[in-house]
Amino acid sequence: MSELRNIIVPLITVFGVIIIAMSMAAGLIWLERRLLALWQDRYGPNRVGPFGLLQVLADLIKIISKEDWVPPFADAAVFVVAPAAMFIPVLLTFAVISYTPGIAVTDLNIGLLFFLAMSSLTVYGVVLAGWASDSKYSLLGGMRAAAQMLSYEVFMSLSLMGVVMLAGSFDLRQIVEAQRGLWYVVPQFPGMLIFLTAGVAETRRLPFDLPEAEGELVAGFHAEYSGMKFALFFIEEYLGITLVSVLISVLFFGGWLGPLLPPLAWLAIKTMFFISLFILLRATFPRPRYDQLMSFGWKVMLPLALTNLVVTGGIILAAR
Amino acid sequence: MGAIFYISAAVAVAATVGVITRYNAVHALLYLIVSLLAISLIFYILGAPLAAALEAIIYAGAIMVLFIFVIMILNLGPQAVRRERSWLKPRMWVGPAALALILAGELVYLLESGPAGAQAGTASVGPEPVGATLFGPYLLGVELASLLLLAGLVGAFHLGRRETGEETAGEQEIQTGVAKAEGAAVEEPGAALGGE
Numbered sequence: 001m002s003e004l005r006n007i008i009v010p011l012i013t014v015f016g017v018i019i020i021a022m023s024m025a026a027g028l029i030w031l032e033r034r035l036l037a038l039w040q041d042r043y044g045p046n047r048v049g050p051f052g053l054l055q056v057l058a059d060l061i062k063i064i065s066k067e068d069w070v071p072p073f074a075d076a077a078v079f080v081v082a083p084a085a086m087f088i089p090v091l092l093t094f095a096v097i098s099y100t101p102g103i104a105v106t107d108l109n110i111g112l113l114f115f116l117a118m119s120s121l122t123v124y125g126v127v128l129a130g131w132a133s134d135s136k137y138s139l140l141g142g143m144r145a146a147a148q149m150l151s152y153e154v155f156m157s158l159s160l161m162g163v164v165m166l167a168g169s170f171d172l173r174q175i176v177e178a179q180r181g182l183w184y185v186v187p188q189f190p191g192m193l194i195f196l197t198a199g200v201a202e203t204r205r206l207p208f209d210l211p212e213a214e215g216e217l218v219a220g221f222h223a224e225y226s227g228m229k230f231a232l233f234f235i236e237e238y239l240g241i242t243l244v245s246v247l248i249s250v251l252f253f254g255g256w257l258g259p260l261l262p263p264l265a266w267l268a269i270k271t272m273f274f275i276s277l278f279i280l281l282r283a284t285f286p287r288p289r290y291d292q293l294m295s296f297g298w299k300v301m302l303p304l305a306l307t308n309l310v311v312t313g314g315i316i317l318a319a320r
Numbered sequence: 321m322g323a324i325f326y327i328s329a330a331v332a333v334a335a336t337v338g339v340i341t342r343y344n345a346v347h348a349l350l351y352l353i354v355s356l357l358a359i360s361l362i363f364y365i366l367g368a369p370l371a372a373a374l375e376a377i378i379y380a381g382a383i384m385v386l387f388i389f390v391i392m393i394l395n396l397g398p399q400a401v402r403r404e405r406s407w408l409k410p411r412m413w414v415g416p417a418a419l420a421l422i423l424a425g426e427l428v429y430l431l432e433s434g435p436a437g438a439q440a441g442t443a444s445v446g447p448e449p450v451g452a453t454l455f456g457p458y459l460l461g462v463e464l465a466s467l468l469l470l471a472g473l474v475g476a477f478h479l480g481r482r483e484t485g486e487e488t489a490g491e492q493e494i495q496t497g498v499a500k501a502e503g504a505a506v507e508e509p510g511a512a513l514g515g516e
Contacts, residue, residue: 075344128350142392
């Protein structure tokens, strides 16, 4: 009996996490359109089903029934692999997050490093999609994505090292446990801001959506994609938002910790708050110029992240 | 664990063969990324999770992206594939194959002559002991490596830096671009000497 339990419980956790993450991503498409409409004083999708909730289903039927087209001038093999190469690392990262004291797919002692490794692998999907499409807009989008994500990854990892030093572990469960007394947003406030900025850039969301930039590059790296391949890029973006929001909650806002409500509810509330913040950012900010984006990253955020690291290390050393 | 080791080792070998035999540079790089990820998995199985994570972050995630970025800028077309094909003749395989055979022979001899060094399945080494070792007994090595990187950084900055007069507005630059390029070509050897 217990052997059967040992097999079934992990299976339920694995598929539960995948199904919830995927339906979150699908639901976010609706939520984003409704929230944007609310903030921009219009209705948004409100015809299909209650509050327009079935709009997602309608979109899905439409996108599945579209022709799945590979341009004749494209590098067919890479063109097909690129959306999956982008999608899989994001989905894999959900495995190392600990959702409650009991629910986690795996307790990796290098959990945070695993997230960084996977997030650096997502770059390939964008870059290869841009290259394989063999169109100048896609290539420009792919090159922008490579430079942008590589630059912002540098201080994304640096901003997390403050948390690692305070908790003394890369394990996400131990990082949450270490926040029982005080959430890390208080001692690591600059780190939180830097990680949030880098997270927006890593998911290529407005104001950092220059790889897509529909005003100048048509649709950037995925201009040549259609049907389910395009849908994979689309869902990946929302999975990325969910992932960064969960990580901010876990790393800086105590994860599942909180009074009265069950642990999973606290994590869900915190995550939803940051997802809404992501959407609010899109509704508020204009897109910067590309050189502004790069010089902001290297000249403002990187020195800030390094200063934060040095100050945190100094305080920890002095307190010893 | 043994099965996973052999599968990822086979993937690593097959991917590396792919790196050498592909004519298209981007395809070769993709095989190299797969090979690096397979090696990262082997590190993890052998009980070195930190080395595995760093292999994925630094090699597969950072250095290879730069390679792909550069090759994308070069924008090699079908003519580059044809040129590669003309270079990679069967005759070219003799030298590397002979060297690889010597290595394979050494490997077989070592495996046959009994257990040598560390074995698979030993205790896993977490991030803390690695950090304590790096910044304890090997502190001097770490600092020297960082000095080397700093020197590389300064060198790259020197090569990529604009000449002092060139930091004016973009329009002027376009008008006088040709003259500047010629001037820079003349100035370059002198500047490099001055730098040394």
